[in-house]
Structures are given as structure tokens and as C-alpha cells.
Amino acid sequence: MTARSNADTLITVYGGSGFLGRHVVRALAKRDYRIRVAVRRPELANFLQPLGRVGQIHAVQANLRNAASVDAAARDAHVIVNLVGILAEGGKQRFERVHTYGAEQVALAANAHGARLVHVSALGADDNSPAHYARSKAAAENLVQAAQPQAVVLRPSILFGPEDDFFNRFAALARFSPVLPLIGGGATKFQPVFVGDVAAAIADAVDGKLKAGTTYELGGPEVLTFKELMQFMLATIERKRLLVPLPFFAANFKAMFLQFAPSPITLTPDQVEMLKVDNIVSDAAKAEGRTLQALGIEGETVEAIVPSYLWRFRRAGQFRPKSA
Template sequence: MALHKICLLGGTGFVGKRLAARLSAAGHDIVILTRRAVRHRDLLVLPTARLVEGDVHDAEFLRQQFEGKDTVINLIGILNEKGRSGKGFTRAHAELPEKVVQACRETGVSRLLHMSALHAARTAPSHYLRTKALGEEVVHRAEGPDFHVTSFRPSVIFGPGDGFLNRFAGLLRLAPGAFPLACPGARFQPVYVEDVVRVFADSLDNHKTFGKRYDLCGPKVYTLREIVEYVAQLLGKRVCVIGLPAGLSWLQAAMLEFAPGKPFSLDNYRSLQVDSVCEKGFPEVFGVMPASLEEIAPMYLAKYQPHSS
């Protein structure tokens, strides 16, 4: 395996930290871009990684950091934005990939790995999915003899430190006995974070992946209600999950848009109208047998159980 000089965008996030650890363990030289290096000093223990502070939306900063690199990995994405205009999604998911591609061209970077989203499409109902599609199109238009792109489109990603199961676990722990759930019939095929980072790392030198887009899902499909009830079971929490009809789901999203941290938004509601489920199994080219929710979740949700508090 060849060793690479990699610039990693989004390397301080849930997926990014695990990918940085895997790449560093393999001996790759990694520069991780961040707005505030002091918040992510834990990454400094990685022997071949270093943090560089700056604004990834600054084209000149990107050119400086891409200089001398052969690979760029872009994991940056947001689930919600300030306001409702869609401009935040456009900036993060469409405009940034365009800047990344341009900086790659100007500095001679030959490989780009890009994080998209399952069922990203221009015709999708949410800003999130539409702008993810625009970014994906931008990077794949740049594919050529001297510049090779691979994009990944995961369903919801789970694992220790995730913002999915952990969020429901925290809410359920405080639930008084009833838990109103928006969009209870929305379907997901959760994929384990370590399976996601493995395919990113394994695709670096795999010519079969050049120019390809891969849907990434776990082995099993669940409704949102089934996931929440499973989390409650793991917590030993007796709670009645009350599935809200479409109108009340919309109303809950409209109200929570203004709650601190924006835990649920109308754009999230619109995204949930598209089932996050793969049409096929895990891509055979990677030789991965994806881990199931039942194999992994009990290990990291145990902290929410009464005896763990």
C-alpha cells in the first residue's frame, strides 16, 4: 500500500476522528483542517496527523493546505442551518465542494474522496438532500485522467459518540412515560461508523472505485419507531412511543426549529419523507460484512442505564 499525503476536511467530527485514526495507524501523513484547533487537541495523539487552523471556505487557505498533497477527503456536512433559507446548506454542501475541486486542480491533487448522502437528488424534498446532490455532481464532473473522485452515500451512521442513538437515549432517559415521535414510519438502514471509515481508507488506491458513487447501509432496515423502541429497551426504560401523524409531525418540527440547538427542523422533517434505505447490499468491491445495530449499540448505550449513572 502506498502512503499518502492527505488533507482532511471535517476531520474533527464523528466520522472524521475515526477516519483520521485509521489513516494515521496506516502511516499516512494527514493535515486536519479545523476552525478551532484547541477544541480538538485529542487528535494530536495521532502520530502522523497535525491540526491546521483556518477557514475551509477561504479559497486561498485551501490552496495553501492542498499544496504538496496527493489526496483530499471532504467529510463536511450539516444537518441544520441557521434560519430557513437553505443558504447554509448550499454553502456547506455545494459551494465548498466547488472550491475544493478548484483548489485540487490548482495544486495538482490527484485524488478526492467525498461524503455525500443516501438518496441525495436535485428533486429531493429537503434542502439537505438537494444540496448534497449538487455537491456530488460538482465533484464527479471533475473526474478525469489525472483526477479521480469517489463519493460515498451513507444512510444514518451509528457508533460510539453518534448524534443519532445517543440523542434518543438522552431524551428517553428523561421521558415521563410517553414519548411523542414525529415520522414514526420513516425507514432507515443504519450503517456502523467503522464500516464507513474502512471503505474510505480502502478506496484510496483502489482503481475500481475511481469515478464511482457508493450507497452505504447496514444489514437491516428499521422504522424510526422500531429504533426508538429498541433504544428504550436497551435502557430498561418503560415508555410508550406515540407515533405522531403527518400534521402533528410537521407541527413538532416547526416548533422545535426555535428550540436551543434546533433538535428537529422542518428540513429534517422533509428529509424523513425519503426512506434512507439502500436498493442493494453493501458494495462488494470492499469485501465488508457490515455490522448490525444489535452488535454495537448495547456496548455504548449502556452508560444511559440506571446502574451506570
């Protein structure tokens, strides 16, 4: 029997039109896979097609809250990647429905169609977290592992890259606000990881290079506090803003109102809860070789990548000399 080529291997990517999704689709297309992107609004995923050959990438409709649509999108797939996630609840998009119920439906569909599963969770997923987001991500991991013990689970720290929701959001805020809050004093630690590096790890998992039934924790090469990240962002966009420490109780109170505000001002009580815990790779993951670096991906630094897209928040854009 001859081995199946990548060109004959169909990968269904749930959430393939998102921030991480587009980088995953690009990485898989480069490796010559056939890619089916499953999203709620496939007509908004057409921008992915130039990332591959004619006919290599196509989008179908699937809503993780609807089991039949999830199953239909898994049909004939050899490997399934689940990237669907929401940062905040709104309308019918509830954490339990999208993260937990949805992830279980994807795992069941993968089993039903004999496909391997790569599930993307998040660093900080914790059954006992006070944050709804973190609990729903942990519950999803439990259901995925129960349904398909061989599934590979990847937990990234905060992602950065041209379309990120972190640096872009705070830089947008800094454009009009003279002060930026340092929630909880800004001491929370992060291990920001480049979206392209996480996409490469996911593509390696699709290749079958990661250990089945294993949970990997993906962080970049440096650990930085929230305050250091804000200072770096302000230096990059060449704006001086007051960084004002805001105790957690005050941030919680503020979030009760700001959860209804539009981006970039929006802040939910759940996000405040998440900021109480460091978002870094555990010692256990490092000791057991369940990290990005153990996969042979050193990881890009924030300084190497972020200035290449944050320049648009400078007063005069890309070409103004720093000293002017």
C-alpha cells in the same frame, strides 16, 4: 521510479475532527499515512494527535466557505477527503455555502494540486428532494463530479457509533421525556451503518481500491424502521416510554418551534422532510456492486455495537443487572 510509501503520502481530511472524521483519521493513521486535518478551529482538533505517531497528524485552519483557506489546506496533498457536513443551518453555516459551494472549492483545490478526491455525501442526496439538506448534497455531488470526474463519492446511511447524533440524541431525550414521537408513524426505513465500517471504506478509497468516478451507497447489514430503532434504543437503555405516532403535518408544525430548541429536543422542518423518504441502499447500487458489502466489508450490526456506549443512559449505568 519507486512507489511512494504511505508514510510519504499526505492526506488532507476536511472535517477530520467530526464524528466520522475521528474514525477516518484513526483508520488512515493505522495505514501509516501523513494526515492534515482541515477544520475551522484547529485548536479543538488536538485530541486527534494520539491516534497516530508523533507528528503524523496535524490540524490546520480551513473554512469551506472561504476558498483561499480551502486551497491552502490542499497544498502538497496527494489525496483529499471531504467529510464536512452540517445537519441543520445556523448563522453563516448555510447548506448551500457549506455543502455545495464548499464541496466545489475542495474539488477545485484537489484539481489545482493534482490530488485524488474522496467526497462523502449522504444517502438520500437528491436534486428533487423537498429537503434542503438532500438537495444541497446532490448539488455538491454534481459539482464535484464536474470538477473531478475521477472522484469517488460515498453516500452513507445514518451512522452509529459512540459519538453518534442519532441513538445518543434519542436516548438523551428518553431520559426526561415520558413520550417519544414516531414521526410519520415511524415507518421510514433506515440501513444504519457503523462509523468504523464507513471509515474503513474511506481508507480503502484513499488506498485507491475503489473504482474511480463511482458513487457508492453505504448501508449496514440490516434494514430497520424508525420505530424498530426506537424500540431497540429503549430496550438497550432499559426504559419504558410511550412511542406516539405523529403525522408528518403535525411534526412539521412542531418543528417550526423546535428548530430553535437546544439538542436533544431540536427538530427542523428539513429533518421532517428527510424522514418522509426511506434511507436505504438502492437496488441499482446492489446490482452494480457499489455497496459496502461489495467492498468486502460485511458491516457491524446495531446490536453488536450500540449497547457498548448507550449503557450510560440506563438508570444505574453499566453494571446494574437487567433483572434488578
